[in-house]
Amino acid sequence: MATSAPRGGLFGRVKPLDAILATAERKSLHRSLGAIQLTLFGIGCIIGTGIFVLTAAGAQKAGPGLMLAFVIAGAVCIVAALCYAEIAAMIPVAGSAYTYTYATMGEFLAWTVGWALVLEYAIAASAVSVGWSGFFSGTILKETFGIALPAYLTAGPLALGGAPGGFINLPAMVIALLVTWLLMIGTSESAKVNAVLVAIKLGALTAFLALTLPRVNMEHFNPFLPAGVFGGFGTGVGAVGAAATIFFAYVGFDAVSTAAEETKNPQRNVPIGLVGSLLFCTVVYILVAAGAIGAMPTGGQPIMGPNGVPFPAGSEELARQCAMPQFKEALVCSNEALAHVLRTIGFGKVGNAVGYAAILALPSVILILLFGQTRIFFVMARDGLLPESWSKVHPKWKTPYVITAITGVVVAVAAAFLPVGQLADIANAGTLYAFLMVAVAVMVLRRTDGGRKRAFTVPGLIIVGPLTILGCLFLFFNLPTAAMLVLPIWGAIGLVIYFLYSRRNSHLGRGIIEVPEDYVDQLEPTVAGVGGEDAGR
Numbered sequence: 365m366a367t368s369a370p371r372g373g374l375f376g377r378v379k380p381l382d383a384i385l386a387t388a389e390r391k392s393l394h395r396s397l398g399a400i401q402l403t404l405f406g407i408g409c410i411i412g413t414g415i416f417v418l419t420a421a422g423a424q425k426a427g428p429g430l431m432l433a434f435v436i437a438g439a440v441c442i443v444a445a446l447c448y449a450e451i452a453a454m455i456p457v458a459g460s461a462y463t464y465t466y467a468t469m470g471e472f473l474a475w476t477v478g479w480a481l482v483l484e485y486a487i488a489a490s491a492v493s494v495g496w497s498g499f500f501s502g503t504i505l506k507e508t509f510g511i512a513l514p515a516y517l518t519a520g521p522l523a524l525g526g527a528p529g530g531f532i533n534l535p536a537m538v539i540a541l542l543v544t545w546l547l548m549i550g551t552s553e554s555a556k557v558n559a560v561l562v563a564i565k566l567g568a569l570t571a572f573l574a575l576t577l578p579r580v581n582m583e584h585f586n587p588f589l590p591a592g593v594f595g596g597f598g599t600g601v602g603a604v605g606a607a608a609t610i611f612f613a614y615v616g617f618d619a620v621s622t623a624a625e626e627t628k629n630p631q632r633n634v635p636i637g638l639v640g641s642l643l644f645c646t647v648v649y650i651l652v653a654a655g656a657i658g659a660m661p662t663g664g665q666p667i668m669g670p671n672g673v674p675f676p677a678g679s680e681e682l683a684r685q686c687a688m689p690q691f692k693e694a695l696v697c698s699n700e701a702l703a704h705v706l707r708t709i710g711f712g713k714v715g716n717a718v719g720y721a722a723i724l725a726l727p728s729v730i731l732i733l734l735f736g737q738t739r740i741f742f743v744m745a746r747d748g749l750l751p752e753s754w755s756k757v758h759p760k761w762k763t764p765y766v767i768t769a770i771t772g773v774v775v776a777v778a779a780a781f782l783p784v785g786q787l788a789d790i791a792n793a794g795t796l797y798a799f800l801m802v803a804v805a806v807m808v809l810r811r812t813d814g815g816r817k818r819a820f821t822v823p824g825l826i827i828v829g830p831l832t833i834l835g836c837l838f839l840f841f842n843l844p845t846a847a848m849l850v851l852p853i854w855g856a857i858g859l860v861i862y863f864l865y866s867r868r869n870s871h872l873g874r875g876i877i878e879v880p881e882d883y884v885d886q887l888e889p890t891v892a893g894v895g896g897e898d899a900g901r
Contacts (some may be wrong), residue, residue, distance in 0.1 A: 377471035377872050379747075381455065381813065399633040406620045406641025408562040409732070411569070414613020414788075415649055416702055416722045417495035419656055421677035421785040423664040424696035426606035427590040430664065431653045433606035434613075438646040440835035441614045444799045445642050446822045447806045447832050448617070449635035453820045454809070456630035461798040461805075462740055466747070468805040468812070471872055472862070477801050478744050479858035480851065483794025484615070485737035486771055489540065489730050490778035491612065491787035496726040497536035498699030498784070503719025507712075520781040536779035543730045544772025547738075548758070548765045561725045568721035569648060572702050573655055575711050580658030590665055591674050600789065600844035601666075601674050608842040609677070612788040613649060615795045617642045635820040656695060656705050664695045676844065678785035734771060741767045748871035749862070789847035796836040797851060803832035 397405070422430040451464050462481060466474035501518050505511040516531035595602030600609065620637045627633050657664030666674035667685045675682035677696075686697035698704035700722070706715030742764055745755040758765040778787065806822065807829045822828050840848065867873060 377870065378469070379466045379471070379474075379872055381467045381809075381816075397627040397633065398629075399636045402620060402627055402633050402637030403640045403644075404562050406617050406637045407644060408565070409620065410614055410617055410641060410645040411562075411565050411648070414610060415569070415652055416718075416726075417498060417700065417784055418610050418613055418788060419653065419701040420696050420698045420704075421788070422606045422610040422653075423657065423701075424666045424674055424677040424682065425591065425595070425601045425609060426603045427587070427665045427674075428585040428657050428663070429589040429591070429593070429603040430606055430610070430657065431650055432589070432593075432603045433610055434646070434649045434653055436604060436607035437611040437614055437839070438642070438649070440607075440611070440832070440839060441617065441642055442639075442646075443828050443832045443835060444803065445617055445638045446828055447799075447803045447825075448620075449638045449820050450818060450822045450825075451802060451806050451809065452620075452638070453630050453632075453634045454816065454818055456627065456634065460736075460740065461802050463743065464805045465801050468808045469801075471747075471749075471867075471870060473801065475744075475749060475862045475866060476855060476858065477798055478740055478749070479855065479862075480794040480797045481740050482737065483851070483854060484791055484798060485733050485740065486775050487778060487787055487794070488612070488615075488791040489733035489737070489775045490536075490782065491784050491791055492726055492729045492733065493536040493540040493775065493779035494533060494782070494784040494787060496539050496723065496730070497533050497779075499703065499719045499722045499726070500535045500539075502700045503703060503716050503723060507707075507716050507719070520783060532780045534780070537776045539727060540730060540776035540779050541772060543727055544734060544768060544775070547731060547734050547772070548763055548768045549761050561728060564721050565725050568702075568718045569652060571714055572706065572718060573651055575706060575714060576655030576659035576709070577651070579709060580654060581663075582658070584658050584660065584663035584665075587665075590668070594842075595673065597841065599673065600676065600842065600847070602842075604838075604842045605844075608792060608839040609785065609788055611792050611796070611839055614642065614645070615792070615799075652702070656701060659709050660695050660705055661708065662694055666696055667691055667694065678783035730775075734768065734775065737771050738764055738768050741771070746871075748869045748874070749866040751865075786844075786847070789843050790850050793840060793843060793847050793851040794854070796840045800833050800836040803829050803836075 419430070422433055426433050452460075455464055455467060460481070462474055462478035465477045497518065501513055505513060513534075517534045519533055520531075589603055591602045591605075593603045595605045599605060617638055620634065620641070627637075667682060669675050669681065675685060682696075685691050686694065691697055693704075693708060695701060695705065700719055703715040703719040703722070706712070706718060741750060742755050744750045745752055745767075754767040754770070755764045756766050757763065782790075807825060809816075810825060840851075
């Protein structure tokens with residue numbers, strides 16, 4: 365185990381990049397993902413709750429301007445993906461943005477990124493659980509068996525933006541706990557299963573496009589921007605406000621970077637997986653938005669409040685409007701937007717099939733998000749920033765069951781009491797911060813280690829890097845005020861933990877460069893680890 369004297373100062377503890385790469389090489393996970401598998405993984409990561417569920421929330425914020433919102437969010441993701449592609453191929457190790465920051469800007473900022481990633485992975489898992497609950501309650505129970513769960517069992521309380529009479533989202537909580545249990549006992553899926561699930565999701569979207577695009581009525585796109593481009597600071601409405609929310613539908617691509625340590629020839633395959641899957645999904649999203657809004661008899665116009673501003677998505681006010689007969693079938697009121705559109709235009713069986721596809725695929729989305737969260741915590745624990753007991757491996761299951769259980773309970777509680785729109789906005793706040801730091805890390809590494817071999821180089825980094833930073837800030841400041849406040853409050857809690865525990869227990873701070881041999885080796889091997897799981901938002 366190599367050692368080095370700890371470096372002083374708040375920003376002085378920078379983990380040597382050579383040590384990170386050497387550790388990864390000696391204690392690396394099995395490399396089995398190729399370019400095609402990684403691209404499929406990226407598509408699986410991206411296509412999920414965002415397009416199947418958040419289409420309704422996005423339409424409530426922007427109306428037909430949702431199409432522009434997808435373009436705005438996609439543009440930010442493309443420049444961020446280029447930054448991810450360079451640094452993920454250069455540093456192909458577990459830990460994603462946390463590890464990149466540790467190697468470039470030091471432990472303190474790396475901690476803030478790792479802490480923010482909790483909002484991305486754990487809260488995103490809660491959002492997916494809520495999205496799954498909408499399809500389960502609508503397609504399985506109501507449409508298939510004629511059972512309607514009472515409102516108090518399918519939504520959180522009114523104070524948190526649930527439906528009238530809501531108390532707890534029981535299906536969302538149950539699915540989150542079930543997936544946590546499966547992850548704890550070591551259940552994993554192969555890359556082949558991932559490919560099948562991606563095919564199911566793409567098949568469902570293809571069927572949706574084939575049935576809706578021929579029925580598009582151009583009149584439904586007028587007015588195209590009923591809430592304008594900018595809805596106002598903190599309102600979360602307008603095309604930009606919708607982009608800040610449906611950004612959640614894109615950000616799965618960064619999970620590809622977490623699979624870099626388990627990818628064959630990462631210098632070539634990681635950039636292909638990142639950029640290729642993102643471009644493919646961008647086109648699909650714009651077409652789906654056009655089909656959903658254009659084919660609906662009532663279009664996709666938002667329900668406006670008395671001040672001419674759309675009611676907030678997931679709010680008590682909107683829920684009450686949606687309970688009225690004239691809005692009951694509106695796109696913006698649906699918990700299963702795409703299935704609802706198909707049923708409304710006369711394709712009930714196909715609509716149910718789309719619902720079944722979501723029901724089948726989304727639990728594995730929760731699985732990979734929980735897996736990604738535990739992997740981040742695992743790397744932070746092996747760096748000494750979190751208690752080593754959190755990464756304790758079960759003797760039989762060979763999984764880090766303690767942190768998995770803790771994470772799963774937090775996810776289940778959030779899913780039980782918060783609506784999907786609010787959860788997505790909170791997750792986006794953490795994600796945007798992580799993306800911003802990745803762009804900074806790429807630029808710092810170009811200056812401090814410009815001579816190191818780079819298999820993929822961001823073209824025009826002097827422009828792309830700042831554009832990524834500005835794009836992330838732009839979307840962040842167009843989130844609802846409550847979601848913006850979550851990040852600094854959560855960050856403040858993290859700083860208290862860092863200065864009370866993590867800083868003095870840090871391996872690097874104590875002069876320890878490498879990590880214990882048995883940390884990764886104890887884990888039950890998965891088929892390509894996180895890369896072998898399905899994901900998607």
